[in-house]
Amino acid sequence: MAQYETLGHYYDALVKDEEASRRWVDWIESYQPGKRFLELACGSGEITEMLADHHEVSALDLSAAMLQAAAAKDPDHKVTYLKQDMRDLSNLDQFDAVGCFCDSFNYLVEDQEVQDFFGQIADHLPAGGLFLFDSHGLARLQEFEQDYEEAGEFEDGTQVQWMISAVDGLIYQDFAFYLPDGRTIEEHHMQRVYDPNTLQSWLDQAGFEVLDLSGDFGDESLENCEKYFFACRKR
Numbered sequence: 001m002a003q004y005e006t007l008g009h010y011y012d013a014l015v016k017d018e019e020a021s022r023r024w025v026d027w028i029e030s031y032q033p034g035k036r037f038l039e040l041a042c043g044s045g046e047i048t049e050m051l052a053d054h055h056e057v058s059a060l061d062l063s064a065a066m067l068q069a070a071a072a073k074d075p076d077h078k079v080t081y082l083k084q085d086m087r088d089l090s091n092l093d094q095f096d097a098v099g100c101f102c103d104s105f106n107y108l109v110e111d112q113e114v115q116d117f118f119g120q121i122a123d124h125l126p127a128g129g130l131f132l133f134d135s136h137g138l139a140r141l142q143e144f145e146q147d148y149e150e151a152g153e154f155e156d157g158t159q160v161q162w163m164i165s166a167v168d169g170l171i172y173q174d175f176a177f178y179l180p181d182g183r184t185i186e187e188h189h190m191q192r193v194y195d196p197n198t199l200q201s202w203l204d205q206a207g208f209e210v211l212d213l214s215g216d217f218g219d220e221s222l223e224n225c226e227k228y229f230f231a232c233r234k235r
């Protein structure tokens with residue numbers, strides 16, 4: 001089953017956290033990102049819809065289920081939602097800022113893919129334009145050396161099992177959904193964990209200055225954080 005095809009229906013029930021989304025938006029706004037904002041891998045639109053209060057937002061994601069959840073939060077069509085792979089931005093216009101938030105960047109698992117991604121984002125920004133994103137902290141690899149397991153049940157009676165493990169610089173997330181009609185649907189996700197120094201050098205090659213690199217909204221050291229927060233400006 002494609003990633004997020006089933007998880008997309010349950011994503012908000014599983015992880016939605018309005019306070020955390022507000023913190024994301026406060027972090028984004030602290031860099032004064034300008035009018036035209038492109039959000040990559042916007043998911044169910046929690047951050048997107050808050051950004052749309054102050055920006056002209058275009059937002060894309062690969063998952064139809066995630067986009068459906070996002071569109072349901074946008075009855076006035078304030079956001080331009082697109083079903084699109086963030087690895088190819090060639091059809092898009094210019095923006096003042098581009099963002100990719102909350103464990104989305106990590107789905108790019110090849111070195112070249114990331115370097116091309118940074119290059120394409122730079123192509124869609126003017127000099128001084130902002131690129132804001134997060135990536136998994138290296139500490140997550142140690143955290144998930146021991147498998148993590150969670151189980152739960154949704155309102156519709158579907159049960160979920162969620163397992164996270166880390167092997168060789170990759171984080172695997174395996175979901176099993178047990179539907180009330182007896183079917184089982186599995187989804188397998190793979191995410192890469194990058195050394196922040198490597199990302200910094202690729203950002204530099206793509207024409208970005210890293211304005212700030214911090215851990216978990218600046219609350220945690222780079223050694224121990226869950227996520228690196230990158231704030232970059234096109235030179």
Ligand SMILES: C[S@@+](CC[C@H](N)C(=O)[O-])C[C@H]1O[C@@H](n2cnc3c(N)ncnc32)[C@H](O)[C@@H]1O
Binds near residue numbers: 066087102
């Ligand atoms: C962990 S979710 C985060 C969603 C959202 N950014 C948020 O803050 O909740 C990751 C999202 O990345 C999307 N995604 C993964 N790879 C993608 C790609 N190549 N192009 C576009 N979206 C992608 C998934 O469909 C999913 O919605």
